[in-house]
Amino acid sequence: MTILVTGGAGYIGSVTVERLLAKGERVVVLDDLARGHRSAVDPGVPFYHGRVGDRTLVARIAAEHKIEACVHFAAMAYVGESVSDPAKYFENNLEQGVAFVGALLNAGVRRMVFSSTCATYGEPEKVPISEQSPQWPKNPYGWSKLAMERLLDSYDHAYGLKFVALRYFNAAGATERLGEFHEPESHLVPNVLATARGETPDVAVFGKSYPTPDGTPIRDYVHVADLAEAHINALDYLRQGGQSDFLNLGTGHGYSVLEVIECARQVTGRPIVIRVEGPRPGDPARLVADPARARAVLGWQPTMSDLPSILRSQWTWRHKHPRGYAPD
Numbered sequence: 001m002t003i004l005v006t007g008g009a010g011y012i013g014s015v016t017v018e019r020l021l022a023k024g025e026r027v028v029v030l031d032d033l034a035r036g037h038r039s040a041v042d043p044g045v046p047f048y049h050g051r052v053g054d055r056t057l058v059a060r061i062a063a064e065h066k067i068e069a070c071v072h073f074a075a076m077a078y079v080g081e082s083v084s085d086p087a088k089y090f091e092n093n094l095e096q097g098v099a100f101v102g103a104l105l106n107a108g109v110r111r112m113v114f115s116s117t118c119a120t121y122g123e124p125e126k127v128p129i130s131e132q133s134p135q136w137p138k139n140p141y142g143w144s145k146l147a148m149e150r151l152l153d154s155y156d157h158a159y160g161l162k163f164v165a166l167r168y169f170n171a172a173g174a175t176e177r178l179g180e181f182h183e184p185e186s187h188l189v190p191n192v193l194a195t196a197r198g199e200t201p202d203v204a205v206f207g208k209s210y211p212t213p214d215g216t217p218i219r220d221y222v223h224v225a226d227l228a229e230a231h232i233n234a235l236d237y238l239r240q241g242g243q244s245d246f247l248n249l250g251t252g253h254g255y256s257v258l259e260v261i262e263c264a265r266q267v268t269g270r271p272i273v274i275r276v277e278g279p280r281p282g283d284p285a286r287l288v289a290d291p292a293r294a295r296a297v298l299g300w301q302p303t304m305s306d307l308p309s310i311l312r313s314q315w316t317w318r319h320k321h322p323r324g325y326a327p328d
């Protein structure tokens with residue numbers, strides 16, 4: 001039996017594929033390489049270059065492999081871009097997502113681990129954020145993911161689709177072979193380290209008057225390898241007949257943008273110059289998880305997600321891969 005991983009050439013997807021292979025699972029990847037890298041996927045893994053909304057292709061993959069379950073990472077995932085170009089997000093994440101889940105059900109696949117996000121909570125009333133917190137996203141990216149959560153829930157009731165929607169907080173860090181590399185990059189950790197490497201003269205800090213102690217937004221950073229492990233646990237949970245669920249993946253600890261930059265100065269030993277800009281539309285002030293349910297339901301506990309380890313792993317990876325991934 002095979003696991004279909006969409007977005008498996010992307011950042012979190014490629015690390016999850018690496019972990020699945022290490023556990024002896026059979027995997028196939030579907031990715032359109034809009035944001036991913038072919039060389040991030042082991043050459044031994046069957047790779048389909050295409051879009052998740054292509055029902056014919058999804059039916060073909062299901063016919064060519066005995067697909068037992070799917071891990072659905074494929075999505076556009078930049079908050080700022082979703083504010084300036086919402087159509088891209090609703091078309092790619094939602095319209096294609098609807099087609100994709102429909103094609104999977106037609107092919108008889110009824111288990112899915114879905115990449116959701118803390119962006120579905122919007123500006124939380126209370127921190128840490130539990131899964132019961134109201135969901136009212138602050139940006140089209142969050143809405144596209146929340147709509148997919150609602151779709152999965154409805155499809156469970158009507159068609160018996162069993163899923164675990166994992167609401168990641170901020171993924172960061174690298175494994176030995178795989179790290180975060182996007183062009184353009186909008187995430188803080190790779191951008192801070194690019195400045196530390198001298199690739200950029202300074203790193204942008206978007207907004208210094210948020211209602212937080214130092215005025216910069218606070219986020220909960222989770223090591224990408226810990227995230228990958230949660231997907232393995234979620235697949236096992238579904239295999240054992242677990243009920244559909246929505247689970248936060250975070251550490252319960254938040255760091256401000258300035259704290260991340262200070263930690264990066266210590267880890268790299270390099271001065272990192274900042275440039276303060278206006279706040280980005282769609283950015284909440286504080287997103288920190290209450291991860292208790294993921295621990296209770298999946299037995300998941302992050303082990304690599306302290307901030308210095310996260311930064312050190314991505315720093316080491318970038319040194320080994322100064323140009324990121326080979327061009328596709």
Ligand SMILES: NC(=O)c1ccc[n+]([C@@H]2O[C@H](COP(=O)([O-])OP(=O)(O)OC[C@H]3O[C@@H](n4cnc5c(N)ncnc54)[C@H](O)[C@@H]3O)[C@@H](O)[C@H]2O)c1
Pocket residue numbers: 006007008009010011012013030031032033034035036037050051052053072073074075076077092096115116117118167168169170171172
């Ligand atoms: N990175 C984070 O901190 C974070 C936080 C919360 C949720 N997420 C979610 O996790 C998932 C993975 O995020 P990531 O950081 O690895 O992003 P990523 O951009 O590195 O990976 C996404 C992959 O999906 C592919 N893709 C996108 N749309 C596609 C489509 N229509 N058909 C086929 N392939 C498509 C891209 O080419 C890319 O390889 C996304 O769903 C994202 O919304 C990420």
